[in-house]
Amino acid sequence: MKTVIYPGSFDPLTNGHLDVIQRAARLFDKVVVAVARNGGKQPLFSPVERKTLIEHSTTELTNVSSDIFEGLLVEYVEQQSGHAVIRGLRALSDFEYEFQMALMNRKLNEKVETLFMMPRASYSFLSSQLVKEIATLGGDVSAFVTPEVREALAGKLGQAGAN
Numbered sequence: 001m002k003t004v005i006y007p008g009s010f011d012p013l014t015n016g017h018l019d020v021i022q023r024a025a026r027l028f029d030k031v032v033v034a035v036a037r038n039g040g041k042q043p044l045f046s047p048v049e050r051k052t053l054i055e056h057s058t059t060e061l062t063n064v065s066s067d068i069f070e071g072l073l074v075e076y077v078e079q080q081s082g083h084a085v086i087r088g089l090r091a092l093s094d095f096e097y098e099f100q101m102a103l104m105n106r107k108l109n110e111k112v113e114t115l116f117m118m119p120r121a122s123y124s125f126l127s128s129q130l131v132k133e134i135a136t137l138g139g140d141v142s143a144f145v146t147p148e149v150r151e152a153l154a155g156k157l158g159q160a161g162a163n
């Protein structure tokens, strides 16, 4: 039974994240999408809201669950008996930060392996930050997020994102 942890801020979940989740769900027995409570600086969505959006957007993936963690990722991975950490790599620009984080996590706990997965190329420009900016400015985000996330953005920002 191989369990992998996919950690992140997910503020909010994008179709790029979802693409990585779908790929991981095909390869592993169990995928835990772990929302970092203290990840982003000033998140738009609370950890519970982010977790709920992930759950509502992955209902068809029966081996995927979502959770909230705080503290060190390596400790959470051990608690969950995780076999590896999954991270998405969109472009070379992601690499340096991801490389640093993966090797630091390995230094903290030699047993925690990090695996990188590439989302579909058409999502390589996509980020939660840009989605929030577009939604805040009244742009249409329906190509970038699930209907659940689009509605939550519209509810939070009180404007046209749900068109």
Ligand code: PNS
Binding pocket: 007, 008, 009, 010, 036, 039, 040, 071, 072, 073, 074, 100, 101, 102, 104, 105
């Ligand atoms: O989606 P993000 O913001 O790129 O995710 C970053 C995240 C949450 C995976 C990272 O900040 C993290 O693992 N935070 C938990 C605290 C921790 O273990 N820090 C040391 C990382 S080397």
